[in-house]
Amino acid sequence: MKKRLVLILVVLSVIALYWSLRPAADFVVIYVSHDRIFSEPVLRDFNTDTGIQVRAIYDTEETKGTGVMNRLIAERDHPQADVYWANEPLRTVVLKKKGISAPYRSPNAVDIPDSFKDPHGYWTGFAARARVLLMRNDLKPMPMSIAAYSDARLQNTTVIANPLFGTTTTHAAALFVLWGPDRFRNFMAQVKTNGVKIASSNGESADLIISGEFAFGLVDSDDAVTATEKNTALTIVYPDQGENEIGCLVIPNAVALIKNAPHEQNAKKLIDYLLNKDTERKLAFSGSAQMPLRSGISTPPHVPQINKLKTMRVDYEQMASAIEKIQLLLKDWVEH
Amino acid sequence: MISNPRRTLDRSEKTVLWLATGLLIVVGLLPVLAMIGKSFLVNGKFSLDLYRDFLSPAPYRKLLLFNSVTLAACTATASTLFGVPLGLLLGKTTIPLRGLLATILTTPLLIPPYILATAWHKILGSHGLLALWLGPESGVLTATWLFGLPGCVFVLSSAFAPIVMLFTIVQIRMIDPRLEEAGRLCTRWPATLRAITLPLMLSRLSLPIILVFVLALGEMTVPSLLRYPVLPVESFMQFAAFYNFGAATASAMPLLFICAIILYLDGLMVNDTDRPIRLRNNSVLMIDLQVWGVAAFIVVAGIVVLSVVAPFFALLADVDSPRLYIDAFVSARDSIVRSLAYATAGATVLTLVGFLCSYIVHLRLSPWSRGLDFILLFLFSLPSGVIAIGLITIWNTGATQWIYSTPVIVLFSYLAQYSALPSRLSQSALSNLPPNLIDAAKLAGVSWFSRTWYILLPLVKDALLLSWAASFIFCLRDVGLTLTLHPPGADTLPVWIFTFMPNAPPRLISALCVIAVVITLVPLGLFYRSLRRIQA
Numbered sequence: 001m002k003k004r005l006v007l008i009l010v011v012l013s014v015i016a017l018y019w020s021l022r023p024a025a026d027f028v029v030i031y032v033s034h035d036r037i038f039s040e041p042v043l044r045d046f047n048t049d050t051g052i053q054v055r056a057i058y059d060t061e062e063t064k065g066t067g068v069m070n071r072l073i074a075e076r077d078h079p080q081a082d083v084y085w086a087n088e089p090l091r092t093v094v095l096k097k098k099g100i101s102a103p104y105r106s107p108n109a110v111d112i113p114d115s116f117k118d119p120h121g122y123w124t125g126f127a128a129r130a131r132v133l134l135m136r137n138d139l140k141p142m143p144m145s146i147a148a149y150s151d152a153r154l155q156n157t158t159v160i161a162n163p164l165f166g167t168t169t170t171h172a173a174a175l176f177v178l179w180g181p182d183r184f185r186n187f188m189a190q191v192k193t194n195g196v197k198i199a200s201s202n203g204e205s206a207d208l209i210i211s212g213e214f215a216f217g218l219v220d221s222d223d224a225v226t227a228t229e230k231n232t233a234l235t236i237v238y239p240d241q242g243e244n245e246i247g248c249l250v251i252p253n254a255v256a257l258i259k260n261a262p263h264e265q266n267a268k269k270l271i272d273y274l275l276n277k278d279t280e281r282k283l284a285f286s287g288s289a290q291m292p293l294r295s296g297i298s299t300p301p302h303v304p305q306i307n308k309l310k311t312m313r314v315d316y317e318q319m320a321s322a323i324e325k326i327q328l329l330l331k332d333w334v335e336h
Numbered sequence: 337m338i339s340n341p342r343r344t345l346d347r348s349e350k351t352v353l354w355l356a357t358g359l360l361i362v363v364g365l366l367p368v369l370a371m372i373g374k375s376f377l378v379n380g381k382f383s384l385d386l387y388r389d390f391l392s393p394a395p396y397r398k399l400l401l402f403n404s405v406t407l408a409a410c411t412a413t414a415s416t417l418f419g420v421p422l423g424l425l426l427g428k429t430t431i432p433l434r435g436l437l438a439t440i441l442t443t444p445l446l447i448p449p450y451i452l453a454t455a456w457h458k459i460l461g462s463h464g465l466l467a468l469w470l471g472p473e474s475g476v477l478t479a480t481w482l483f484g485l486p487g488c489v490f491v492l493s494s495a496f497a498p499i500v501m502l503f504t505i506v507q508i509r510m511i512d513p514r515l516e517e518a519g520r521l522c523t524r525w526p527a528t529l530r531a532i533t534l535p536l537m538l539s540r541l542s543l544p545i546i547l548v549f550v551l552a553l554g555e556m557t558v559p560s561l562l563r564y565p566v567l568p569v570e571s572f573m574q575f576a577a578f579y580n581f582g583a584a585t586a587s588a589m590p591l592l593f594i595c596a597i598i599l600y601l602d603g604l605m606v607n608d609t610d611r612p613i614r615l616r617n618n619s620v621l622m623i624d625l626q627v628w629g630v631a632a633f634i635v636v637a638g639i640v641v642l643s644v645v646a647p648f649f650a651l652l653a654d655v656d657s658p659r660l661y662i663d664a665f666v667s668a669r670d671s672i673v674r675s676l677a678y679a680t681a682g683a684t685v686l687t688l689v690g691f692l693c694s695y696i697v698h699l700r701l702s703p704w705s706r707g708l709d710f711i712l713l714f715l716f717s718l719p720s721g722v723i724a725i726g727l728i729t730i731w732n733t734g735a736t737q738w739i740y741s742t743p744v745i746v747l748f749s750y751l752a753q754y755s756a757l758p759s760r761l762s763q764s765a766l767s768n769l770p771p772n773l774i775d776a777a778k779l780a781g782v783s784w785f786s787r788t789w790y791i792l793l794p795l796v797k798d799a800l801l802l803s804w805a806a807s808f809i810f811c812l813r814d815v816g817l818t819l820t821l822h823p824p825g826a827d828t829l830p831v832w833i834f835t836f837m838p839n840a841p842p843r844l845i846s847a848l849c850v851i852a853v854v855i856t857l858v859p860l861g862l863f864y865r866s867l868r869r870i871q872a
Binding site for chain 1: 396461462463560561563581721725728729732733734737740741815819820822823824825826827831834835836837839840
């Protein structure tokens with residue numbers, strides 16, 4: 001019995017090691033921050049269409065989508081990844097600044113608006129989320145702007161995801177760039193005074209609104225769509241659409257080629273594939289409900305065409321710089 | 337007991353032990369030292385800036401440290417208060433179905449605590465199952481209780497109490513029944529338990545209590561979900577929000593001091609000299625509960641319902657079709673196979689290295705034996721991110737791609753973080769052995785390998801089996817290390833579950849959690865069978 005057990009353990013260990021050292025096929029390595037449930041089918045289609053095997057590493061909600069970023073940074077000297085699929089451009093801007101990504105202008109990205117591309121080709125945006133207000137149908141007054149966070153009538157009824165992580169950081173950076181430091185600080189102070197609840201993530205914010213614990217909150221459009229499917233008494237509002245208002249923030253996915261990528265040719269094929277119109281269409285019809293950045297791509301009824309929205313005019317490079325300035329401020333805001 | 341102050345070593349003994357220590361230093365300590373080195377560099381220059389907050393902590397950091405220690409202490413206390421009586425009932429009495437109850441009570445240990453917390457949220461949340469049954473007011477009440485220290489302690493205790501329970505059962509088997517028989521000749525069971533069994537057992541319970549304390553101290557996912565700010569969140573924030581590896585390491589340094597204090601206290605608690613020697617675990621003197629057996633069964637069954645059935649019911653309630661299990665299994669089958677392969681290889685290597693480390697520590701074979709014990713415990717308490725990034729720093733080089741780009745790096749990470757577990761379990765077994773057995777063989781000229789293979793290993797084989805099972809469970813449920821280090825396209829089941837959780841149908845995730853429990857139960861079944869065989 002004992003010998004048999006030892007033998008089984010040794011054989012299993014050897015198989016595990018042998019399996020790990022098996023010869024490589026034609027493949028490409030991609031690190032993905034976009035939700036696995038939505039990104040994996042696209043990568044599977046690429047594998048089917050091209051025959052190139054995709055070896056992916058996905059991120060988790062637990063690490064706020066920064067697990068693979070940390071890995072990319074730590075692997076800088078000997079990159080394992082060929083491509084990075086970020087769920088927001090700021091991450092790719094950080095990679096560019098740290099010298100981890102390389103320029104590549106995909107022929108499939110010609111018709112993507114310049115505001116969603118790095119001018120030097122270090123990253124290219126596609127398929128975007130919007131930052132929207134999720135609220136109860138019966139909420140009075142119905143918030144139409146993020147300024148509602150400081151509205152005394154809505155005191156202690158609002159929730160927002162921790163601004164130290166994810167798209168809420170991006171949103172804070174966008175406001176900082178747009179408004180300047182003083183107005184940004186004042187707004188954040190008013191929001192805090194108004195009794196905002198800080199949730200661990202956008203998903204949790206949406207859950208707290210679904211459960212009725214809070215009346216409204218700023219979340220990503222994919223979280224909002226999922227929430228309205230779970231609770232029909234909720235409404236999505238694209239904020240700040242008035243004439244003199246700032247518009248809603250649009251956050252595209254972004255793809256970047258990794259510098260010294262071990263499989264550069266396959267990496268470029270994969271980037272081209274991700275940037276074609278069909279990928280944007282697939283992501284619009286998927287549960288992530290993402291808006292195509294180009295016109296002429298069909299979308300389901302709950303996904304608006306981007307040209308029908310008033311969007312915030314922001315520069316992602318400036319936002320990335322702003323993040324470095326506001327991180328300590330945000331940390332202080334969260335902790336006190 | 338083997339407690340030589342210093343022994344002379346054979347050449348082969350010295351070589352093997354140096355190899356084990358060297359492996360641990362290279363695989364575990366070096367990456368962490370690299371990270372600590374980074375924590376002293378700011379813009380490429382030596383600086384103590386990252387430790388400024390550590391040396392003179394802001395009020396919020398003091399609060400985090402206080403919360404962390406409070407959570408760890410409360411979890412360890414609650415786990416002990418539940419685990420020891422349960423271990424006694426299931427390992428020492430004739431309570432009906434004790435094997436089955438022990439197995440069921442162990443299941444919360446098999447899944448990541450985050451999933452357990454999610455399950456409890458489904459029950460106790462303001463719109464959870466309880467609120468559906470008893471009305472919204474009860475939901476608000478339970479949610480208020482769940483979100484905060486009580487909820488964190490409850491979830492973590494239900495996850496970690498099985499460690500104390502299992503260890504109590506093992507300790508009971510190591511008590512010489514002749515001592516209890518002698519006690520029973522002149523008194524009843526309660527007095528025998530109080531005067532003989534418990535003192536013999538409790539002196540060795542520091543190990544599971546320390547393990548639970550350290551596990552709760554390093555736990556971040558449950559406090560994060562249940563909104564209780566703790567110190568590991570600070571380290572995580574440096575990784576996630578600032579990408580600052582040095583600051584992340586610096587913010588984890590208070591754990592170093594906490595570990596030192598724990599080891600010091602552990603040294604005070606354990607007294608090898610008062611432990612009677614027992615060579616084989618042939619029998620346990622059982623307490624016949626007679627009519628009280630049913631009452632005890634009802635109490636334990638109540639705990640089973642509360643700590644296991646309820647959260648699993650919350651998970652199972654989502655799975656509305658058996659077909660879902662098949663779909664979930666098919667989609668994650670590669671990850672399941674990899675999980676089992678990594679965990680099997682990891683547990684085997686950990687058991688071997690853990691045993692050798694325990695040999696060094698317990699026999700005090702060098703002046704730094706105690707230091708080795710400290711290093712193991714410190715590595716066990718460190719946030720997995722620090723170890724993982726440290727391993728990338730050391731092993732992601734051109735010459736070591738055969739390590740870094742293969743599952744070998746995952747094995748290294750297991751070795752770096754979890755070696756304390758098998759080492760401590762083996763130490764516990766070694767402390768039961770008389771030194772003259774080994775010394776007599778040595779005097780007779782028996783080689784070290786023969787002494788170890790024919791004398792030592794058979795005597796500690798139960799502890800090794802337990803070490804293997806414990807290591808297997810920890811490797812199998814690991815997320816933090818595997819997530820950061822697994823080769824591209826070669827994830828494990830927990831990583832698969834965690835990467836699928838956002839926006840995936842809850843019923844699919846629930847089905848996968850059930851599968852994760854089932855695949856972990858297999859080695860536990862083997863372990864239980866083996867214990868039964870020993871008992872028979």
